[in-house]
C-alpha cells in the first residue's frame with residue numbers, strides 16, 4: 001500500500017534495505033551507524049564525535065536494580081522542539097480509569113474482528129481502545145486496544161510517556177521506525193515499544209490490524225522459570241533489538257505525546273530519528289512467537305495457562321502480575337484420561353483474549369481470527385458445548401493442535417469496557433448462549449455419563 005518512508009535511513013550495517021537486529025534478552029547493547037560515533041570508555045565526553053549530542057533515556061528510576069537506561073548520540077538533543085505542547089483529541093484511544101456509565105463490564109464478552117472502514121487511519125487515529133484497567137496516573141494496570149492502520153505516519157512521530165506498548169499484529173505488516181532503530185513486524189511476531197521512545201509507524205503491507213497491550217506499570221520481563229529450568233518457553237536469544245539507524249531530515253514535523261491519558265502535540269523542525277549511535281539496556285525489541293517452546297502436561301490433567309507465559313509485567317506482589325502475556329500456540333496434546341481443553345473456571349485475574357489465526361480449542365466456533373473475548377474478574381467461563389462434548393468423548397491418542405495461535409492479556413485488575421467496545425465494536429450479543437445448551441447429565445447414579 002503506502003510506500004515506506006524510510007529510504008533515507010542509515011543503519012549500522014549500511015543504508016536501510018532490511019532492518020538489522022541484535023539477539024538477546026536485556027543485554028547491554030552497543031551499536032553505531034557511523035564508525036566511532038560512540039564514545040569509548042565513557043558516556044559524556046566534553047565533545048562527542050561528529051558533533052553529536054549525548055543524551056540519556058532512563059526507563060527505570062536511576063537507583064532501580066538493575067537500572068535500565070540507554071545513552072544515545074544524536075544530531076540534536078530531544079529537547080529541541082519549537083513550540084509548546086498543545087492538547088489534541090484522539091477520542092478512540094482511552095486510558096484508565098475509564099468507567100463508562102451506560103456500559104456494563106461485568107459479563108462474558110466476545111467480539112468479531114473489527115472490520116476496516118475504508119477510512120485512512122494511522123497508528124494514532126486507528127487505535128481503538130477495548131478495555132482499560134487500573135489507573136494510568138499511578139502507573140498501575142493496562143489498556144487493551146485493536147489497531148486498524150492503513151496509512152503511514154508522515155513527518156509525524158509519537159511517544160507514550162504513560163506506557164510500554166506490546167504489539168501483536170494479526171493482519172498486514174508494520175514498520176516501527178524508532179529513535180534506536182527499525183523493527184518490522186508481521187502476524188506471529190510481536191514488538192515491544194518502551195515508554196518514552198519516539199517512533200513513527202509505517203505500513204509495509206496493509207491494511208493492518210492487530211492488538212496492543214498498553215502497560216502502565218513495571219516493564220515486561222521474562223517469567224521466572226522455576227522447576228522448568230533454563231530452557232524452553234521464551235528463550236532469551238530469540239528476542240531481537242534493532243541496530244542503530246538515523247536520518248538527518250530537516251522538515252516541519254509533528255510530535256504527539258501521550259501523557260497521563262491525554263494527547264499533546266508539538267512542532268519540530270526535523271526528524272527526531274537522528275540517533276547515530278547508542279548503547280544501553282533500554283530498547284525496543286521484537287520476538288517471533290513461532291520460537292516459543294511450549295511446555296505442558298505429558299501424562300494427565302491440564303495445567304494452569306501460566307505455563308504458556310511469554311512475558312510478565314510484575315505488579316509488586318510476587319506471583320501476581322500487572323499483566324501476563326500468554327500464548328496458546330500449536331502443540332501436541334497427549335494427556336491420558338483427561339479432559340484436555342481448558343476447564344471451567346473463575347479467576348481473580350481478568351482475561352482478555354485475542355485470536356491471531358486458526359481455531360481455539362475451547363471455542364471451535366465464534367472466537368474468530370482478529371476477534372477478542374473478555375472473561376472479567378471472577379466471571380465463570382470455559383469450553384462451549386461443542387468443545388465439551390467433543391473433548392469428553394474423544395479417543396485420546398496423541399493429537400496435534402495445529403494451525404492455531406491465540407493469546408491472553410491477563411491482569412490482576414478488572415477490565416472496563418470502553419464505549420467503543422460496548423456500543424460500536426462488533427460485539428456478539430449471543431456469546432453467552434454458547435454455554436446454554438450444556439445439559440444436566442447428573443441423574444444420581446454413579447458411572448460416567
Ligand SMILES: O=C(O)Cc1cc(O)ccc1O
Nearest residue numbers: 304305341342343351362381
Ligand atoms: O479461558 C481461557 O480460555 C484461557 C485459559 C486457558 C487454559 O488452558 C486454562 C485457563 C484459562 O483461563
Ligand SMILES: [Fe+2]
Nearest residue numbers: 345351375381
Ligand atoms: Fe480463562
